[in-house]
Amino acid sequence: MATIQLKVNQEGRELRDIDPATPLLWALRDHLGLVGTKYGCGKGLCGACTVHINGAAIRSCSMPVSSVAGQSVTTIEGLAPDRQNLHPLQEAWMEHDVPQCGYCQAGQIMNAAALLQSTPSPSDEEIDNAMSGNLCRCGTYTRIRAAIHTAAGKGGAS
Amino acid sequence: MKNQFYRSDLIPDIDMPAEFVHWENRMDVEKAANDSSSGPFIPRRQFLKLSGLAGGGLVLAFSLGRGPKAAASPDKQASGEYFAPNAFIQIAKDGAIVIAAKNPEVGQGVKTFLPMIIAEELEVPWESVTVKQSEIDLERFGRQSAGGSQSTPRNWDLLRQTGAVARTMLVTAAAQTWGVSESQCKADQGYVVNRSTGKRLAYAELASAAAALPIPEKDSVKLKDRSEYKLLGKFIPGVDNRALVTGQPLFGIDQKLPGMLYAVYVKCPNFGGVAKQANLDVIRKRPGVVDAFIIEGNGNELELMSGVAIVAKSTHQAFQAEKALRVIWDKSNASDNSWEAYKAEALSIGPKAGQISDEMGDAEAALAQADQTVESFYTYPFLSHANLEPQNCTAWFHDGKMEIWAPSQTPQNVARMINSALDIDPSDVVIHQLRIGGGFGRRLMNDFVVEVCAIAKEIEAPVKLTWTREADMAHDFYRPGGFHHLKGALSQGRWTGLLDHFVSFTPEGGDGKRPVRGGNLSPDLFQFPEIPNLRLDQTFLPSRVPTGFWRAPRSCAVAWVFQSFANEMAVAAGRDHLEFLLEQFGEPRWLEEGERRALHTGRAIDVVELAAKKGDWGNPMSQGQGRGLAFYFSHLGYFAQVAEVTVDASNRVKIDRVVVAADVGLLLNKSGGENQVEGSVVDGISTLAGQEITFEDGEVLETNFDDYPLSRMASTPKIEMHWLTTDWSPTGLGEPAFPPVAGAVCNAIFDATGHRIRTMPISKEGFHI
CATH class of the missing domain: 3.10.20.30 (Beta-grasp domain)
Incomplete structure (x- = not known):
């Protein structure tokens, strides 16, 4: 101990x-x-x-x-600076209504946030590669990809 | 006779319980998940109760009972013997509107779309509504469950009436306030408007007056016309989204209580094995371990099987202690089943007649007289539900009560099971529902709930049981595998006969005639009503592998078989698959008038034609590319899909596009509904690509996501959805988009390569995604 x-x-x-x-x-x-x-x-x-x-x-x-x-x-x-100012990915996740059961989504968002830090405007292929280790049993991948693009367009690396 | 063969109680929508032989009977999935006995009978009576809110306001609680008896007991209402509400609306004086969400949220969006139905009829802006998850209470909320895509059809009328009754009363209150007739007044987004003067009164201002009014009969209130809808059909994000994306505690596994301990429960890797002895003294000395003990169980796989409980101060310590656990299992009654042995046996018994047979026309004669016959053998494996949130539950036995926080799809089944397994009175069981990290049918079963209660009963503290991923995969209620020997007859290019010898499973030690849960087949599942001669033989192999209901039970497996075989027949006949498939539906008609579970061939034709049109059916494709079409009707939803694939020289399949055409009457939530369809396509790809549960000597060999792979983002195709708007009542979307996926993809692979996939997953035939 x-x-x-x-x-x-x-x-x-x-x-x-x-x-x-x-x-x-x-x-x-x-x-x-x-x-x-x-x-x-x-x-x-x-x-x-x-x-x-x-x-x-x-x-x-x-x-x-x-x-x-x-x-x-x-x-x-702790990803968002405060409750009122969510991270652009969190906003994009809500805008695209990404979650189904929602269980994997915290992990998806955290992984995507790291991606946007290193690659502020990722292509589809870069997103697919970076997110390949995050499983979604409900199959929300299309929306995850779209939400990452939306967040990237709004300065998602911030 | 044709319609008799395709009788609607042959269930396209939900499954039958194992205890029923064949297809004569139909029961609910939840009841089927509950082998033992039926629950306490609660009479349904018309009930509507009004009471003041503390701060003034209107509370409406309804029981929208059915049948003539529903409204027949005013004396009993007066004496307080009430049936409870199944929906709940609060309108406070400050204008806050609270709508209860009654059913378990497993990711199907029910916590959002059921309250939307009430809000639509209540005529309030969605932004003004706060949705609250209701408690589990049969008396107040009626049946609360998540299964069989049933939440929508079961609640569509009831919840519309719930909203409309409240709206009607608010309109009456306004009319009385103004001294005008009700026809002079109109509800409009949280207000009642005086048509003549244009004056408006907010619902909040009317709440107290409305609460004093008599309650109209639910059948007397006018429901909105669909053309008047302002909310249903719109893109409405899930009500829990903000909490989800900020990591707030919502799920079963997130539950935490003061002084809570953490448990694992270890069962025999061979199904049905009994714990005889374990190194409990060693385990009790492990860091953080509070206690370890053997639980005998009651031998009912749906309730409590024998195992070893380890209770520790943290999940990590419980998991670590499990690694040191050594158990001597009595395997005398345990499973020694082998998937490889089943496959060999199913193949070898192919030509024999089945144990059970049903026939329309004369299939053998049709085969004998045919110009051409086609024979094929199809195999699909057992599957695990693989919910991303492993099975878990929290319980606290205190003050003689068992209090439970459960991620269960059938929370109302729990009290009876606790009573059966632990001899606790059902009235002493209190259950709270928590968000569920994926259902797919796994959590129709409550074994993990009973287990934690058995542990909590021995421990003077709240206990959270968490299954490891490995335990989750080793102790599922699997989608049963199955085998189909098919023979098809063609005469002058038409499909004149079909014989299916279906090899499935029966509970070992039983009479050998009952199929296992989810392993039965009925003629309605063929969905080719123009074939005049059809025979279904069934043979059941004894098995102890626990099976259950997996997303679109039965349809999830057989749609691929039949839609693939239809393509084999079209190819053999030298005919276009679209034209051949449409021919199987014949004239547009309802196979059983008024029965929604019966196939409507007109609706089928419409979605097939729409999918073909949007999927560019008939347009030429490049070398190595292919297009496939499949249809299926399940859970009251009509779905046709066109898949486009590219297959390279190493048999790598890239699914480029899946076009989905659907008729579910009305799409309640464009966002949630389309999300379900996208997810179903991805799930279909997961299962066809490489998922297979195998077992050897009664022990499941797959352990985690490395040997039971889920589809990943890169293999997600472009998914296009086209919804027919029809006047039919809506249905749930958790399931019906799933069944056609594999058929469409495999037919496309054939189109691209000339190779027919007859064994699932496609990795068995050398293809990969």
Whole structure:
């Protein structure tokens, strides 16, 4: 058991009495109560658990919390600067009514946000490639792609 | 006799329970998911209750009972013995309008579109409505479930009347206020307008006066004409979207209670195995583990099978402890079934007559007299539902009550099951419904709910059970696989006979005559009413593999078989597939007048012709490209699809475009409805590309998304949708767009390559997407 400090959504957090091997996913969900990040497969196959570490998209189910000690984690709850000013991707997701069940969408948005950081105006092919690790069981891919384009057109990298 | 063979109670829309042999009977999916007994009978009575809101305002709660008895007990109403409402409207004095969403949201959009129906008839702007998920309460909300695309047809009349009754009362209140006749008044988007003076009164101002009025009979109120609709048919985003895109807790798995513990439940990898002994002392010493114990279960796969519970302080600790768990299983009654053995057996018994046979005309004679016959053997595999949110549930046994937070498609089945498995009185079971991360029929079953309750009963704290992905794939109620030996007869280019020997499964240890859940076949599923000679033989192989209802049960499998075989017949006859398919419908007619579950060939012809036109049927294509057409009628929806594919030299299939033509009467929510169709096409591609559940010695071999792949963004084709606007009542869209996908794609692959796919998924025949 260990005490681990990290920055989550711009706030310093301390995890006490935690198994350092705990995947970041479960540290976020069970220990910090941030349940927007989802469990889908536990093996980095579905992307539902995607968060940002220092701005890069990673699969939190396969990342021991100890390995991100001292680093900056952004989850879906912290993607927008505040409740009134959502990230352009979140706005685009609502405009296109992307979700069906909605379970994968936090991971999709986090992955797309990282894409727009590196590629502010991605082509269809660039979107398909970047998003290929994020599964949607309901099959909302057409709308996800359209929403990413919409967000990109509105400065989605911001 | 033809219509008899195609009788409508042969169910195009929903499935039959395993306990019914053959196709004579029809039951609801939810009831079928509930083998044991029927629930407590609650009489339906007409009931409408008005009461003041705390701050003044109007609360309308209805039971829109059916039949002559519905309104027959005023004395009982007076004495307070009421039936409960199935819809709920609140109009507060400040103008806030709250509409209850009654059914479980699994991604089909029901939390948005059912309240839209009420809002349309209530005549209020959608922006002024707040939708609230209702509690589970049979008495107040009637039947609450998500299955069989039934939410729309079951609630269409009731919810329109719910809104219209309230609107009528508000109009009456305004007329009385102004001292004019009701015909002088008109409801208009949250106001009642005086036609002569143009004066307006807001619903909020009228709420208290309306609450004092007598309630009109639900059948007496005038419903809006569709031409007057302002909301239905529009692009309305889901009401939970903001919460979803900001990661707010909505789903079952997001539930958290003070002091909550985290559990796993480990069952025998061989279906039906019983836990005899486990290294519980070792497990109890694992970090964070609070307790570990064996649960005997009641042997009912729908309720509580034997297993080992591990309860820990975190999900991670419970998952880690499971890895150290060693169990001695008694497998004397466990499954030793093998998919490979079934395939070999099904192939070998092909020529034999089936155990059960039904016939119209004389199929053997038609085959004997035919100019040409076609024989084929089709195979499709078992499938897992693979909901992205694994099965989970939270329960807290406190004060003699079992309180449950469940992502269940059939929450009203739970209390009876808890009673059966755990001997807790149904009246002591309280269940809250939470958003569901994908249904597809898996959560019609409540095994995971009963499991957590069995654990919670032993633990003095709230407990959340989370299945690992591996447990989810190993313990599904799978779509059963199946085999079809088909023989078709052609005479002078016409399809004169069809014989299908269908090999399916029966529960092992039973009488051998009952099909497993979702593994039955009935003649209505052929949907070629002009074939004069038709025989259906069935043979059932004993199996212990749990099966259930998978998106568009039965249709999800057999539509591909029959729509592919129709293409084989057209090719053999040297005829154009569109023309040949249309010929099978004959004259436009309803096969059973007034029965919506019976095929209407006119509606079928219309969608097939529309799909063909929009899909450029007959236009030349390049080398390596192909076009395929398929039709299916299920869940009251008529769908035809044209798929266009490009196949390269390495048999890589690129699905370029899928054109969908549909007649569902009225599209309630353009956004939600089209989303369902797009998703159905993607799901169809997922299943045909590479999904297959196999099992060896009673143990499922697939474990996660690496060996049970879901379709990804890059393989999503261009999807075009064309909706016929007809006067028919609307239906749900969770299912009926799915069945034609595989047929259209496989017919297109044949068009491109000359190779007929007869085994699913297509990876079995060397093709990949």
